[in-house]
Amino acid sequence: MAVNYWTLFAVAAVTAIVLFGIPFVLAEYFPWRNLWKQRVGRPTVNTESYKGRTALITGANGAFGSRAARIFAHREVETLVLVDVKDCADLKSQIEAEVAAENKAKPSILVWQVDMMSYAGCQALAQKASELKTLDHVLMTMGILSFNRRESPEGWETSIQVNFLSNALLALLLLPLLKSASTNPAPPVLTFVTTFGVYPASFTMSVPKSGSYLRRLSNNKDGMMQAHQYGRSKALLLYFTRELASRVSAMESQDEGMNKVTINSADPGSAWTALTNANQAKLIPRLIMNFSARDPQICATALVNGVSSAAEGHGKIIMDFDTSSYPPFMERKSGRLAQQRVWEETKTEFEAKVPEVKSVYEMLG
Template sequence: MVASKNMPRFPDNFFKVFWNNQFRVKIELPTRSKYPSLAGKVAIITGANSGLGFESARQLLTLGLSHLVVAVRSIEKGNAAASKLKLASPKATIDVWQLDMESYDSIQSFVKKCDTTLSRIDYVILNAGVGPLRFGISSSTGHETAIQVNFLSTVLLAILLLPVLKAKSTRDMPAHMTIVNSVLAHTCKFPNRDQRPLLPSFDDTKITPWDPSERYGVSKLLTQLFLVELTEHVKSDDVIINMVDPGATKGTGLGRDVGGMLLIGYKLFQVIAARPVDRGAATYVDALLGHGKESHGCFLMNTEIAPLATFYHTADGKKATQQIWEETMKELSFAHVKEIIASME
């Protein structure tokens, strides 16, 4: 099986990719006959109170998952979601734990709870993400919200979970961690790629003008570039890490801030082109259950291993990857991420 980083690039005409994804490919819903039994298995899903996170949790429960941890910012909303999820599997254990992806302290506390409370962890879906329409700064970190949540906090959570997942799974059945990404990483322009330092340039609209569609895509690009490098330091025998694009999907929370005339266009697009939420969530389930060590470090689209963003293959991409790695290691040094990664090699 060819890894994403070694595959031919996406076609220059991205419309062909979009058309194929949304109109020609039909994602099959998961069934017990397709995937192995999840009896006795434990899964963690971030942002599982609504949208794709909720639906992927429901699907795993229908496949026999024994224990689910719903990781959410609002315990109240998490409990409401857990009550609905319980209908899919009344015998399953469903815990609701707080996780604020704008707070480094919250992320560290969450991982500590995973380590001290759970005796095993088989599957993790890092689904929590934002697509803000307006520029905003996370008060606890000083970074622009989309970069903070979709990139910095997501990779911190992934890194901190690595030794926990390694310790709470077995070598013959390593834990799977799927991180939600997007094919929009392929289309973003990344105009501030040459800024040094790079990461702070996202926090100043005078340096990098605000464009919400661009910012969402570039937050996913940064994550993609970082994770490809990270997986070079992590053995697939210990933890399998892959990324998944659910495709344009209706019924998610990403468009919650859309209003006015934009809302009309957004809803029209949803009706015409977007996948139902159950089909989008099925890509998450397939990334966890339908792919093994061959998917380590790969980007999955339409339930298949797909190419990385074209930018990865360019000279600028190589330079940016190294810069992103170095600056992120420095940003997250308070959590001893360098030492954690070294322990996984």
């Protein structure tokens, strides 16, 4: 019988795609194992009491932020700072009523508003925070999901502005203010929120040989690029977070008198919220969300554990009961080079427009 080599080749090609191609694509662009673990995961709050401590939450009116605030309040936090673009007075009243109904000590709740579309808004928030006696936990949940391209007053696409630039700037300005209360045995923690959305966005994030990388991502158009803009902005933030954590470690090793600080990211998983409900009308996003979504309370619990992590969580991605690896595209040499590009371009932008951040960069080296 004559051998049909073309048939054998076709079978071999299909087999290779099944065995190697599909797993590669899934690992690069769709981390389904992590999503499934989160869907069935049920983390509980690790810290019994936050007595004497101060916790600051941005995006406090959001589905995750408001629930995280309640967790802190019900576990004896001394000072709770609720930060949002909208007034959190109603949330404050609700939390106070809840803890009173359980005969628990009422925390001191501060309500601050912030404009995350501008650098001035971040500066104003940091100025308020400078008056706090201690700052043990900073949970940065504030973000936007925009399906139509708009620009901030600073001249950046709004997802890049809020999800990346403003979060990064606020972290730099708060960094010197992080200080643990005497009742807190661990270093203060600043936690950014990350998402699986960085994976599918990665194929749209190639680095140009010349010109600004950030401008290339910001100067996008409506359509596929804008659909991935949330993930792109979060990927930039993840690059920044990893570099910031690395530089904080180097700074602490050079100066033993420097306060220890834990910088990390937390992945809360997916949930149907006011932010994500717009995806109900989009087939693929809706299918992905239905595959992975869980109760927002569980997501908030994961975030609280992230911002309460021990020093061993520094520089890592906290996910439910464990840590998660960084996305494959960030671990390659090209990803390391992109990270440096993001850090340097961000530094140039901030130092030109926010004078007080220069001293922070000098500390970080």
